[in-house]
Amino acid sequence: MADRGDKAVSAEGIAAAASKASGGGLPPVHLWDPPFCGDLDMEIRADGTWFYQGTPIGRPAMVRLFSTILKREGDRFFLVTPVEKVGIRVVDAPFVAVDADILPDAVTFVTNVGDRVTAGPDHPIALRGTADAPRPYVHVRAGLDALIDRKTFYRLAAAATEDAGRSGIRSGGAFFSLEP
Structure with missing residues (x-):
């Protein structure tokens, strides 16, 4: 206490x-x-x-x-x-993105606490960690991020497209690389 x-x-x-x-x-x-x-x-x-x-x-x-x-x-x-x-x-991020609705131009994540956030300039997807062990995150609100869980990240990777030689996802008018 x-x-x-x-x-x-x-x-x-x-x-x-x-x-x-x-x-x-x-x-x-x-x-x-x-x-x-x-x-x-x-x-x-x-x-x-x-x-x-x-x-x-x-x-x-x-x-x-x-x-x-x-x-x-x-x-x-x-x-x-x-x-x-x-x-x-x-320990890491305060939230975990446990699911996502993946459309051609919008990816909306659902966190373990029920928040819904659509990736875009105000809610970027970022990779941290190393090339051997990348850790993907999405910004939820006011400095608070969600670690994107493995199954959701694999779904993002399966839906990825190429842009300037990099594999990634488009959402909210922005491109987010899924490569370290």
Whole structure:
């Protein structure tokens, strides 16, 4: 638990505050700059599984709620509400793109937390890693990326076309190379 002076901050307390603040859509976390209350024993593993105090969070609705109040500042990740901010650990990317609708001119990804994002200039696809072990990502929102899972990446590769000698995908008026 993080410590906020006289009160300990828990995942349950953050979830309750987030639920009030969200109003059904994505909360405006980019506008919130509450005081830092410490680090919470929460981690998002490379496979997209969220853990609290070493135990997987088994309620998808709770994970979705936490995902809506996730904010990145530099290399650190935080859960924020209008009144508190707690640090959490993210092993790789906070989300995983688990599926995609692949059309000739638009690729719309679905993440493990239910976000839908169409690749384009504001949501680029990027390859990181090495030539031997490339890791594909798509930008979801405000500095938060999703690792594109293997099956979805293979589907992208199968649908790839050539542009200037490179294999890739067109979406949102942009070409994204699928080669390292």
